[in-house]
Structure formats: structure tokens, C-alpha cells
Amino acid sequence: MYVRCSSKMSNASQSQTTTTIGRGLLERVIFSTLTTVPCCVFLFINVIMLFTLRSKPVFCETSRYILLYNLLFADTVLLALSQLLYIIAAFRVRLTYPVCGFLVMLTNVITDISPLTLVVMSLERYVAVCYPLRHATIITIRNTEVAIGVVWTFSSLNVFIQVLLLLEFPFEELKSEQMKGFCAKENMLLGPMSDHYNKAYTYFVFISASIAIISSYIGVMIAARSASTDKASADKVRNTLLLHLVQLGLSLSSTIHNPFLIVISKVLDITVFIRIQIVVYVCIVIFPRCLSALIYGIRDQNIRPILVYHLCCQLKLRAKAEVSP
Incomplete structure (x- = not known):
């Protein structure tokens, strides 16, 4: 009798465990789909936008469009990398420290490109309004390329310093190269120096970028109050700078994504936590990465008709491909 009861309890426990595992897997698939679908939509729009910015000579020969291309390229790559890391974490795939370190460092390089490029774009708009006669001599294609090179070099230098700080960590004491947690930037800060440097650098970049954009806005x-300034042009540039400030704020919010989730995971139920995680991820990671395409694709009169044309053509081609046998 005891053996039968024990067997029934064991079978019930196994069945419950199987059901729990199946339900957890189903939830991860559903939640991953809910993030992957909008991510793919925005990636599609961004790629079309990038193609649009290379479709006409005027876009390749104008500084602000070149800067926009650099910003959009960084946002597109970062969106793809963020979604890849999200899926890896959602399905609890444990990476090794070297593989995770490579993905995180690549993400760090791209993450800094957006705020730094926004600063350069803001300064370009400031020169266009405040020094219109000297704009053509100051904002040249050559100077724009140099500015983009400085942005990428500065961001790469930051990652190089982070790698040097990681070398101080005693990796030989690790029992395995396999990570215990999911792959994230916070899990690669293996020492106090790395953590302190990362915080100091983040504060420095975003405070400096905020000061530069706000100063340009002021x-x-x-200049808008001057009688010699085109009021309509100044108002348009002012609105653009405000949007840059919003973009900067959203970029900053994406840097606190993982720390915020770590904090709330300790006080919330797992089901509620996962739902909040989806909302937070879409709002502060996915949405900011597509904001540039939406802002400039809609507001810019030169980009809008070409972007709409390419989007409509791509959608028609996809529809025909699905209808045809």
C-alpha cells in the first residue's frame, strides 16, 4: 500500500514538474515572440531608412544626412544585438565568459555612438542657425567624416579600457568559463574597478552630452530673437534639438535597463516580473532605437517621400511573393 502511494506521489510530482517546465517554455516562446515581432518591424524600417539615405547624392553629400546615417546605423546594430542578448537570456542559454564578453563589448561600442552622434548633430544645427554664413566652411564633408571618426574612436577607447580592467580579474580562479547567470553588461563587471569606471564613464558621457545639447538649444x-535670423528655420532647429534631448534621455534609460530589472526581480512575483520586463524592454530598448527613423522619416521633407516609396514597394513585393504559388 505504501509503495503504491509513493509511486502515485512520484508520478504526480513528475507530471507537475513536466507541466511547469512546459508552461515556462511556452511563456518564454510567447514573450520572445512579443518582443521579436516589433523588433523585426523596426529593423525593417531602419534598414529601408538606411537604404534611402544612400539612394540619392544629396543624402551622401550633406553633413546632417551623413550624421543621421551614422546614428541610424548604430541604432540598427544595437537593436539587433539587444534582441539577440534578450533571446539568449529568455531561453536561459548560458554562454562562456569570452563569448559573452565579445557580445557585451561590441554592444558597448555601439551604445556610445548614439549620444555622441547626437551631440555632433546638435552642434551642426547650432552652427546652421547661429553662423549661417560660415556653415558651409565649418561643416564640410571632410570635417563631418573626422567627427564621426572621433566618435567611433572615443567609444572604442572606452571599451579598450574596460578590457584592460577585466584583465586584472583572476580568471584562473574560476572553476569553469561557463557563466552562472545570463549574458549582460552587469555580469561582465567582474571587479569593483570595472563597476566604478563604467558608472563614472556613463555619467560623464550623458552629462557632457546633455550640456552640449542644452547649450546648443539656448x-x-x-539667435531666434535676432532680426537677421529666419524665425521659421530657427523654430524648426529648436524643435529638432528638443527631440535630440529626448533621444538622449531614452538612450540613458536603456543603460539602466538591466540594473532596474535586477532590483524589481527581488521584490516581485516571477509572473508579474516577466510581464513588466517585456514592457520595459520594448519601451526603453526597442522604441528608442527606432525613434531616429520615425523622427526624420516623417519630419524631413527630402526623406519622407523617398522613404514612403521604398516602404510601399517593399511591402508590395512581399505581398506578391506571398500570393504567388
């Missing part, structure tokens, strides 16, 4: 505001 300069444009002052």
Missing part, C-alpha cells in the same frame, strides 16, 4: 533660442 544658443538657437537667443
